[in-house]
Amino acid sequence: MKIALDAMGGDHAPAAEVEGAALAVQEYGLEVVLVGDKNLVTEELRRQGFQGLSGLTVHHASQRVEMHEQPSQVVRRKRDSSIWIATEMVKKGEAAAVISAGNTGATVVTAFFLLGVL
Numbered sequence: 001m002k003i004a005l006d007a008m009g010g011d012h013a014p015a016a017e018v019e020g021a022a023l024a025v026q027e028y029g030l031e032v033v034l035v036g037d038k039n040l041v042t043e044e045l046r047r048q049g050f051q052g053l054s055g056l057t058v059h060h061a062s063q064r065v066e067m068h069e070q071p072s073q074v075v076r077r078k079r080d081s082s083i084w085i086a087t088e089m090v091k092k093g094e095a096a097a098v099i100s101a102g103n104t105g106a107t108v109v110t111a112f113f114l115l116g117v118l
Contacts, residue, residue, distance in 0.1 A: 004086035004095035007036030008064035009102020017101065018044045025055035033095060035059045035086040061085045064102075071105035075113050083107055087114045 005021050007014040014036055021032040022045075034041050038060040045051040045058070063081040065074055074081060083102060087110045089095040100107045 001097070002031040002033065002095045004033045004035055004059075004089040004098045006082045006086045006098070006100035006102055006107075007034040007041050007058075008061070008082040009100040009107070011067070013064075013102070014041050014044045015048075018048055018050060021056060022048065022050040022053055025053060029055070031055050031057075033057050033059050033086075033089065035061050035089070036064065036082040037061065059085065059089070065106045067103050069103060069106065071103065071109040074106045074110050078106075081106075083110050084114075087111055091115055 005017055007017045010016055021034055024030050025032055038058050041058045050056060061080055061082040063078050065078055065081050065083055074084060078084060083100050083106055086098045090098050091114050
């Protein structure tokens, strides 16, 4: 199963996301796409000793959604954000699921806008 992970969401991004993704790949054999600033995510993978780990890939996103931002701003101005691109991967069938520890409102609005209701 391939999971798109918003690597820039959360208070300790991308360190916590990289660590969690690497553990999930090692423990459960998942494929995880870390979506975020390629330079920051790649550097964090290197720093934690996970660079080159099979099952982990990086997909660049030039924007991130901060915790204080209004969810509607994602739809209007942040279509290259990590949460938008990760959710779009699910819509396109490139990932089975999206996970974000970031702005909950932005995550819900993005999912509703791109994926609709169940």
